[in-house]
Amino acid sequence: MQRAFVCLLEQTQRYRPGLVLSASYVEIHNEQVRDLLSPESPRPLPVRWSKTRGFYIENLLTVEFGSLETIMDLLQEGTRRRRSAAHALNGHSSRSHALLTIRICRKAMSPEPSSCQKGVLCFVDLAGSERVKDTGSAGERLVEASNINRSLLALGHCISLLVDPRRKRSHIPYRDSKLTRLLAESLGGSGITLMVACISPSSRCLPETLRTLRFAGRAKKVTTKPVAHRVTREKLLRSLEQEIQALREENLSLRQQLRLPRILGEGTATHTAPTQLPECQGESHAPGQRGALRRAPGSARRSLYGLLQEFVLENEQL
Structure with a gap:
């Protein structure tokens, strides 16, 4: 030892x-x-x-x-x-x-x-x-x-x-x-x-x-296969996008229940700033974000994490 x-x-x-x-x-x-x-x-x-x-x-x-x-x-x-x-x-x-x-x-x-x-x-x-x-x-x-x-x-x-x-x-x-x-x-x-x-x-x-x-x-005689457990970049980005999509759909459902104006787009990963409820003012967009993330894989995770945090915050506020 x-x-x-x-x-x-x-x-x-x-x-x-x-x-x-x-x-x-x-x-x-x-x-x-x-x-x-x-x-x-x-x-x-x-x-x-x-x-x-x-x-x-x-x-x-x-x-x-x-x-x-x-x-x-x-x-x-x-x-x-x-x-x-x-x-x-x-x-x-x-x-x-x-x-x-x-x-x-x-x-x-x-x-x-x-x-x-x-x-x-x-x-x-x-x-x-x-x-x-x-x-x-x-x-x-x-x-x-x-x-x-x-x-x-x-x-x-x-x-x-x-x-x-x-x-x-x-x-x-x-x-x-x-x-x-x-x-x-x-x-x-x-x-x-x-x-x-x-x-x-x-x-x-x-x-x-x-x-x-x-x-x-x-x-x-016991055989094992040494494996380094790592999360690949593609798998991590895919899981983040799926989580963001689920939060987006949940937020839209909550907006409909609260009868708030529908601002988020469908099918695109729009960049949404935290909202102030119930007035729901001050939101902004960044259309085309998804394509930009794919063109810049080095910064994709940081962008997705920021987007995910904003959706989580908006979800809590709703």
Whole structure:
């Protein structure tokens, strides 16, 4: 992780000035998500889902950083607060899964949505599966082991379905655990996922070693297609024109209901200044605006955004 931090900071500072790096650090303990960077005592946070963001953690603290010392301090602080305990095989066993997420964002130079570029790098430390007969877990340790094994089983099930050639017809049960919900984008999204398998050279641990290697072997077969999500200029202009047309039609309908004079033209993107209601005075036109926008694509978005804001303002006034 430290080498990854060094590489990321060197790349952003040398070749990509103006990028903003931020980090969040959470753990999944007994199927509860806890913020490890929160200044208050960690409390369970809900995992939500939306069409635009997918699965996300609500009220999660994100801290900006710009140096290796800062991110390492955040990592050490979160690791110190992470749940750990001793059992028969390990004197310092992790009792939770941990996710350190680094978000890379280029600050937008304009309010346009296409000018914002983002990326995510997620480091996941999975707690190891446990055999209660070997660890001697009881009481609270037994509950923790059961939750760890259950979430790893759900993760393995999702991976098995993702490598199935018939997966297009299969439902991927990401909702079976908090871990699979938060890793849904990494496993079946548009990024790249790597897994590092930690195994033991001891012959005593041969069964666990084989299971771990089989687990990693299945994960290696998961194929994703890295995609840079960008809004093309043509698609953005088309969506703006459609939104302006819808607002124009709504404004005309409102004018008819209010019995105001019909001033906006049909079929052309006329430039309308904000009106003063109810007197409705002081409107102006710029006929032929649409053709001018197509001849000047560099300024088309700015013109359409200004026109859209004026229609929205007029709509609110009506």
